[in-house]
Amino acid sequence: MPVPKSNQQLFLSAAVHALLNRLWKESSAADIGFSEAGFQELLQQVAEVGLWGGSQISESQQAAFLNSIRAKDLVLARACARGNETAWNIFLSEYRELLYRAASAITGDYTAGRELADSLYAELYGLATHAGARRSKFDSYMGRGSLAGWLRSVLARSYVDQYRKRRNVVAADDRELELLAAVTEIDNTVPAAPHGTLHAAVCTILSGLDAESRFLLQSYYLDGRSLAEIAGLLQVHESTISRRVKRLAGELKKQLLKRLQASGLTRRAAEEALQVDVRDMDVNVKRLLQVAETTPFQALEER
Amino acid sequence: MTSAEQRALHPEDDLLAAFAEQSLTATERAGIMEHLSACSRCRDIVFLAQRAAEPDAHASVAALPQSSLGWRWNWGWGLGAGALATALVLASIALLHHSQKPLAQSAAMRPPASTPAEIAPPPAAPDQAPTSAARLAVPRRAAPPVPQPHPRVEVIQPPEVAAVAPPPAPPKVGMFSSAANPTPVANNNKAPSIKTGGFGDPAGLASNPNAKGAPNIAAVGAFDMPKGEGTGAGRAGKGSVQGVNMGAGVVGGVPGGTGHGKVVVGGMANGVVGGVPGGSGAGRAGVGTAVTGGFGSSVGATPPAPSGTASSNTPAPAAQSTAKLDFKLQPGKASTAVDVASAEPLLHTEDANISTSFSMEQLQGMPATLTLQHGSISRCVTTADCSTVQPSSKRIVSLASDSAMALAVDAGGALFLSHDQGAHWTKAPVQWEGKAVTVNIYPSPSLAPSVAKMAPPAGSGTVAKEKSAKPSVIELRNKKGQVWLSTDQGQTWRLRSE
Numbered sequence: 001m002p003v004p005k006s007n008q009q010l011f012l013s014a015a016v017h018a019l020l021n022r023l024w025k026e027s028s029a030a031d032i033g034f035s036e037a038g039f040q041e042l043l044q045q046v047a048e049v050g051l052w053g054g055s056q057i058s059e060s061q062q063a064a065f066l067n068s069i070r071a072k073d074l075v076l077a078r079a080c081a082r083g084n085e086t087a088w089n090i091f092l093s094e095y096r097e098l099l100y101r102a103a104s105a106i107t108g109d110y111t112a113g114r115e116l117a118d119s120l121y122a123e124l125y126g127l128a129t130h131a132g133a134r135r136s137k138f139d140s141y142m143g144r145g146s147l148a149g150w151l152r153s154v155l156a157r158s159y160v161d162q163y164r165k166r167r168n169v170v171a172a173d174d175r176e177l178e179l180l181a182a183v184t185e186i187d188n189t190v191p192a193a194p195h196g197t198l199h200a201a202v203c204t205i206l207s208g209l210d211a212e213s214r215f216l217l218q219s220y221y222l223d224g225r226s227l228a229e230i231a232g233l234l235q236v237h238e239s240t241i242s243r244r245v246k247r248l249a250g251e252l253k254k255q256l257l258k259r260l261q262a263s264g265l266t267r268r269a270a271e272e273a274l275q276v277d278v279r280d281m282d283v284n285v286k287r288l289l290q291v292a293e294t295t296p297f298q299a300l301e302e303r
Numbered sequence: 304m305t306s307a308e309q310r311a312l313h314p315e316d317d318l319l320a321a322f323a324e325q326s327l328t329a330t331e332r333a334g335i336m337e338h339l340s341a342c343s344r345c346r347d348i349v350f351l352a353q354r355a356a357e358p359d360a361h362a363s364v365a366a367l368p369q370s371s372l373g374w375r376w377n378w379g380w381g382l383g384a385g386a387l388a389t390a391l392v393l394a395s396i397a398l399l400h401h402s403q404k405p406l407a408q409s410a411a412m413r414p415p416a417s418t419p420a421e422i423a424p425p426p427a428a429p430d431q432a433p434t435s436a437a438r439l440a441v442p443r444r445a446a447p448p449v450p451q452p453h454p455r456v457e458v459i460q461p462p463e464v465a466a467v468a469p470p471p472a473p474p475k476v477g478m479f480s481s482a483a484n485p486t487p488v489a490n491n492n493k494a495p496s497i498k499t500g501g502f503g504d505p506a507g508l509a510s511n512p513n514a515k516g517a518p519n520i521a522a523v524g525a526f527d528m529p530k531g532e533g534t535g536a537g538r539a540g541k542g543s544v545q546g547v548n549m550g551a552g553v554v555g556g557v558p559g560g561t562g563h564g565k566v567v568v569g570g571m572a573n574g575v576v577g578g579v580p581g582g583s584g585a586g587r588a589g590v591g592t593a594v595t596g597g598f599g600s601s602v603g604a605t606p607p608a609p610s611g612t613a614s615s616n617t618p619a620p621a622a623q624s625t626a627k628l629d630f631k632l633q634p635g636k637a638s639t640a641v642d643v644a645s646a647e648p649l650l651h652t653e654d655a656n657i658s659t660s661f662s663m664e665q666l667q668g669m670p671a672t673l674t675l676q677h678g679s680i681s682r683c684v685t686t687a688d689c690s691t692v693q694p695s696s697k698r699i700v701s702l703a704s705d706s707a708m709a710l711a712v713d714a715g716g717a718l719f720l721s722h723d724q725g726a727h728w729t730k731a732p733v734q735w736e737g738k739a740v741t742v743n744i745y746p747s748p749s750l751a752p753s754v755a756k757m758a759p760p761a762g763s764g765t766v767a768k769e770k771s772a773k774p775s776v777i778e779l780r781n782k783k784g785q786v787w788l789s790t791d792q793g794q795t796w797r798l799r800s801e
Contacts, residue, residue, distance in 0.1 A: 068326055102355035142317045144327065149320030149352065156351035157316055160344060211333065214340035223343065225350060233353045235325050 013059050019066055027071040032079040032087040042078060046142045074143030081138035102152045106159050116159055198273045201259040205252060213248055220245050314338055319349050701741040705775050708792055712739045720793050734796040737781035745776045
């Protein structure tokens with residue numbers, strides 16, 4: 001697919017041009033049909049998406065961004081999207097087994113994994129046509145991460161969506177997000193239940209957590225992810241996650257006690273209030289943790 | 304919701320992959336984190352993709368030794384063999400470490416179970432709106448159980464076992480009248496060990512075919528018997544069972560008795576219960592005597608009976624303990640010797656007309672009409688009668704008596720005499736060297752002729768009251784073992800060698 005022409009030239013300085021030339025050579029883009037100009041246009045398109053317009057981006061920021069781009073993977077993916085046979089041969093020789101292994105790991109079954117991977121091939125080639133043109137899945141790859149990582153994410157997303165379709169809960173989280181967007185503020189109405197004070201304290205504290213803390217709490221306590229999984233995703237040691245989760249729980253308890261005492265309870269009464277069975281509480285912890293101070297991703301794109 | 308709208312709500316797969324690979328800027332990473340904290344779908348995607356990335360890492364590690372082998376093999380056999388061995392060892396260590404570490408760490412690092420309960424949500428959300436409740440019923444773990452692409456070694460922690468105590472030493476049991484195999488006395492220098500004592504013989508108390516009833520420990524009394532060697536702490540009172548002696552080391556063995564049973568419970572910790580008396584080998588138990596080798600006792604031997612009148616054929620200990628000397632001697636009917644020393648203090652005491660120092664052999668020569676009238680037999684003074692000497696108020700360490708007098712050596716080494724059964728004492732003049740330790744009194748060896756002289760005239764029917772012409776011999780020993788003798792009731796003393 002031809003790279004769309006950008007309206008604004010981002011890379012103006014000679015240094016950036018030199019960097020683009022070096023990246024073009026290192027990525028062997030010429031071998032799979034990319035000229036230097038086509039390569040620069042491709043990176044300009046990626047930068048427009050990645051730098052969110054990029055009009056105010058400095059030269060150093062541009063250089064840093066370009067250096068972070070996986071140019072070789074990007075060129076290969078886009079060449080495959082164009083239908084370049086050489087690129088496909090390279091892709092199949094390098095990523096075919098990887099795709100099958102990753103799909104098998106995701107589905108937990110070799111046959112289901114092959115089926116999932118084969119279904120992805122069709123999307124990668126682009127059977128669906130849009131206005132008479134073939135649209136390849138490769139076009140969505142921007143080179144921010146590795147091509148292998150992107151393929152795994154695509155497989156995982158495809159698998160999650162398939163699973164939710166089978167469960168008739170299609171895009172459940174999408175509707176949840178809509179609901180959450182509609183709920184501008186948390187329903188902090190203290191119920192007349194005996195644990196009303198505790199309910200209010202929990203709502204206030206959980207909604208005030210930062211994004212990473214909420215991510216840890218959700219992943220560990222609600223999703224049931226192991227410390228190793230979380231640590232592997234964040235690329236830190238398990239003990240780091242363990243300490244953070246433990247410290248986070250301790251801080252939450254401390255804040256709850258403090259807030260309960262501020263509401264008029266004695267310390268002993270506050271501690272007794274924390275002993276309440278969580279099932280007796282009228283608190284939706286999941287909703288409290290999912291409500292962020294900012295809109296999840298749209299705000300990121302609007303920056 | 305259209306796919307375009309979805310893309311507007313969710314980050315691209317490219318960004319999620321870049322997030323997992325730590326290749327985003329801080330601002331981008333914060334934005335993705337913000338979204339992940341609110342979107343379980345994207346969290347599932349990144350965790351599934353992360354899980355799928357694990358086999359790649361294993362594959363690269365596994366491929367390492369093969370490539371190393373092919374490259375180094377061209378350098379020749381010598382270098383190739385060494386390199387091959389090194390590569391294989393390193394690869395094995397790497398594989399082992401990689402496959403075991405996560406599981407062990409995750410098990411060790413997991414927070415306590417009580418912590419999540421504090422903020423864990425309710426299992427269901429009944430308070431939500433119907434539409435929301437239906438959606439939230441979706442299990443968070445959308446993916447079915449996914450087997451690990453590489454074999455995970457289940458690290459089975461060996462159970463923590465406390466230090467295993469060494470096997471207990473074979474129990475040593477007390478010995479009950481086994482002269483053939485005397486049990487050696489335990490060495491007190493050795494560390495004490497727990498030993499369980501049997502009740503006498505581990506095979507059980509042998510039945511006595513001559514006994515009229517079964518031995519009854521509760522009916523067995525302990526009496527003031529002479530001490531056997533190895534006698535330790537404590538003696539039981541009359542009619543009581545010897546108490547447990549803990550930690551005293553040596554417990555008095557059952558004194559050889561004349562039918563007075565006694566239960567001795569060995570003490571704890573040190574070892575020796577009633578050691579085998581010196582020179583006599585294994586003891587002979589008195590009637591009804593039971594010796595229990597307790598904790599720490601390895602020997603349950605009993606000293607021999609000192610008087611020689613103990614008999615294992617005695618039917619019942621109670622019968623012996625209640626023996627009385629209230630019979631009257633009649634001509635031709637006296638048939639047994641009487642050991643007054645072993646008798647109970649339940650004696651009738653009347654005017655003493657006759658000394659105790661005669662035996663059956665001596666009586667055999669008496670006239671047939673010999674009777675005792677208006678007379679009784681006095682008894683010896685024992686420590687049961689008095690434990691201190693009145694003038695000095697010191698403890699008696701040695702006591703001897705006959706029918707005429709009693710002699711006592713107190714703790715200060717002085718000798719005291721009493722002619723009224725210990726009621727009054729007078730101090731004997733000191734004519735010996737050093738402190739007196741023991742005193743003994745021996746009847747005159749020429750008693751028989753004197754008794755013969757007492758024979759009444761025929762037909763008188765009475766025994767004349769006459770004292771022995773020759774007095775008893777008193778023997779006194781001092782600390783150095785020197786012996787002084789007195790034949791005039793302690794008035795004058797002379798060294799034995801003289």
